[in-house]
Amino acid sequence: xxxxxxxxxxxxxxxxxxxxxxxxxxxxxxxxxxxxxxxxxxxxxxxxxxxxxxxxxxxxxxxxxxxxxxxxxxxxxxxxxxxxxxxxxxxxxxxxxxxxxxxxxxxxxxxxxxxxxxxxxxxxxxxxxxxxxxxxxxxxxxxxxxxxxxxxxxxxxxxxxxxxxxxxxxxxxxxxxxxxxxxxxxxxxxxxxxxxxxxxxxxxxxxxxxxxxxxxxxxxxxxxxxxxxxxxxxxxxxxxxxxxxxxxxxxxxxxxxxxxxxxxxxxxxxxxxxxxxxxxxxxxxxxxxxxxxxxxxxxxxxxxxxxxxxxxxxxxxxxxxxxxxxxxxxxxxxxxxxxxxxxxxxxxxxxxxxxxxxxxxxxxxxxxxxxxxxxxxxxxxxxxxxxxxxxxxxxxxxxxxxxxxxxxxxxxxxxxxxxxxxxxxxxxxxxxxxxxxxxxxxxxxxxxxxxxxxxxx
Amino acid sequence: xxxxxxxxxxxxxxxxxxxxxxxxxxxxxxxxxxxxxxxxxxxxxxxxxxxxxxxxxxxxxxxxxxxxxxxxxxxxxxxxxxxxxxxxxxxxxxxxxxxxxxxxxxxxxxxxx
Numbered sequence: 001x002x003x004x005x006x007x008x009x010x011x012x013x014x015x016x017x018x019x020x021x022x023x024x025x026x027x028x029x030x031x032x033x034x035x036x037x038x039x040x041x042x043x044x045x046x047x048x049x050x051x052x053x054x055x056x057x058x059x060x061x062x063x064x065x066x067x068x069x070x071x072x073x074x075x076x077x078x079x080x081x082x083x084x085x086x087x088x089x090x091x092x093x094x095x096x097x098x099x100x101x102x103x104x105x106x107x108x109x110x111x112x113x114x115x116x117x118x119x120x121x122x123x124x125x126x127x128x129x130x131x132x133x134x135x136x137x138x139x140x141x142x143x144x145x146x147x148x149x150x151x152x153x154x155x156x157x158x159x160x161x162x163x164x165x166x167x168x169x170x171x172x173x174x175x176x177x178x179x180x181x182x183x184x185x186x187x188x189x190x191x192x193x194x195x196x197x198x199x200x201x202x203x204x205x206x207x208x209x210x211x212x213x214x215x216x217x218x219x220x221x222x223x224x225x226x227x228x229x230x231x232x233x234x235x236x237x238x239x240x241x242x243x244x245x246x247x248x249x250x251x252x253x254x255x256x257x258x259x260x261x262x263x264x265x266x267x268x269x270x271x272x273x274x275x276x277x278x279x280x281x282x283x284x285x286x287x288x289x290x291x292x293x294x295x296x297x298x299x300x301x302x303x304x305x306x307x308x309x310x311x312x313x314x315x316x317x318x319x320x321x322x323x324x325x326x327x328x329x330x331x332x333x334x335x336x337x338x339x340x341x342x343x344x345x346x347x348x349x350x351x352x353x354x355x356x357x358x359x360x361x362x363x364x365x366x367x368x369x370x371x372x373x374x375x376x377x378x379x380x381x382x383x384x385x386x387x388x389x390x391x392x393x394x395x396x397x398x399x400x401x402x403x404x405x406x407x408x409x410x411x412x413x414x415x416x417x418x419x420x421x422x423x424x425x426x427x428x429x430x431x432x433x434x435x436x437x438x439x440x441x442x443x444x445x446x447x448x449x450x451x452x453x454x455x456x457x
Numbered sequence: 458x459x460x461x462x463x464x465x466x467x468x469x470x471x472x473x474x475x476x477x478x479x480x481x482x483x484x485x486x487x488x489x490x491x492x493x494x495x496x497x498x499x500x501x502x503x504x505x506x507x508x509x510x511x512x513x514x515x516x517x518x519x520x521x522x523x524x525x526x527x528x529x530x531x532x533x534x535x536x537x538x539x540x541x542x543x544x545x546x547x548x549x550x551x552x553x554x555x556x557x558x559x560x561x562x563x564x565x566x567x568x569x570x
Binding site: 006009010011012014015039042043045046047049050051052137138139141142 | 477478479480481483484486487490491494504505506507553
């Protein structure tokens with residue numbers, strides 16, 4: 001019996017790795033069989049390893065077992081078809097060997113799978129669900145829990161991605177480095193969405209949310225270190241993730257309640273994580289490209305580097321928002337920009353900025369819009385407007401935690417000195433580019449329109 | 458005083474495990490099993506194994522299973538050692554084989570002359 005200790009999330013990550021490696025070798029048209037074989041190999045491992053101990057090379061063990069199961073399954077399949085005189089040239093598949101291969105190849109396979117899934121024809125939400133299932137090893141129930149949606153919905157999204165991939169079989173084998181480069185922005189979008197689902201969701205418990213962030217960071221790190229994905233844009237995205245993730249644990253109090261940015265204990269911020277984020281941010285500052293990820297990482301960095309809420313360099317934050325508006329115009333960014341203006345200049349100027357906007361209904365109906373308005377009006381001494389928006393914000397708050405936070409935040413009309421809705425982290429969703437899960441439902445569930453545009457610009 | 462040995466027979470309901478466990482659940486099961494193994498290392502004589510299909514043999518015939526009752530399937534066995542049946546029961550009770558919903562473990566002393 002060996003004393004090999006398995007790394008954290010070994011089973012879940014091996015699931016993704018095995019599916020990706022086998023798909024790369026055998027083809028995405030066999031995805032269903034591949035997933036079955038991998039599931040069954042993991043079950044064998046569970047049975048065998050609990051009794052005999054973990055083998056020296058657990059990954060190779062699993063690969064061999066999964067490959068042999070798949071091999072057997074496919075051979076039967078070919079035989080059946082031959083009996084039916086269906087002339088299928090699938091025998092070549094069976095000539096593959098079960099030799100395990102290097103870690104670098106394995107990582108390439110994993111990324112390849114991600115690139116394959118980031119197909120323009122697949123709606124972004126389906127890409128996300130597909131990535132969570134095949135690359136991160138979550139099952140349908142676990143995905144529905146994390147994305148705060150129904151299992152039926154997860155199934156729908158998953159099968160949409162799968163059927164598209166079945167149709168586009170040839171792509172997997174021919175997805176060369178150059179073509180992968182073309183898909184890089186789409187890959188960034190799905191990783192960004194994966195991260196924000198974890199970081200910004202107000203509906204799901206903290207532990208589950210941070211798992212989504214960690215998965216996004218794992219895949220983005222892989223991407224940043226691989227020739228197919230190492231670009232300033234990837235570095236900026238990864239920097240942004242590290243800078244947000246480092247502050248995540250400080251966003252809640254002991255009882256799970258949400259904390260405003262100014263209430264957070266900054267000593268709880270993960271300084272090592274911030275340093276990693278800043279390192280990637282420095283790496284991203286190469287070449288001509290300036291992307292939304294650069295701007296968002298810049299904003300996050302300003303907050304990380306400020307010794308206290310009062311010492312935040314709001315002028316710099318505002319500048320980042322202006323740059324962000326140039327790369328990615330979004331009403332949510334404008335709202336956050338206004339909040340930063342209120343700190344840098346005055347609440348009145350922030351209100352003026354909001355009045356210039358032509359916000360979409362999903363924003364004006366959100367508690368966030370109402371909360372910011374209530375706060376700004378309050379600080380300008382507009383009592384009745386403030387009360388109006390306050391009531392609207394409270395009734396629109398999607399979770400009890402948020403409602404409590406808003407009640408506390410918008411409660412005292414007399415204590416306005418150092419209060420504000422903090423950008424980026426304050427309400428837990430100030431940077432929210434993607435609407436809440438429920439809005440996503442409405443936006444992305446329209447499967448009748450396969451060419452539906454990505455929500456992310 | 459030498460410890461006595463006990464045969465543990467693990468049973469589960471045929472439909473006890475609703476659906477396949479996810480990789481994350483397997484991870485959890487694996488961790489639980491290892492923790493249990495470590496905790497009771499002194500009691501575990503033989504981790505045994507899973508039992509596959511088989512036949513019941515008499516002087517006249519050999520019959521294929523199911524052997525006892527269709528509603529229960531003997532999944533596996535192992536051998537423990539303990540000072541007493543109570544101790545053996547405690548060990549078995551905390552084993553993942555007993556914790557799983559719909560599962561039970563029968564503990565029987567192996568009586569040797």
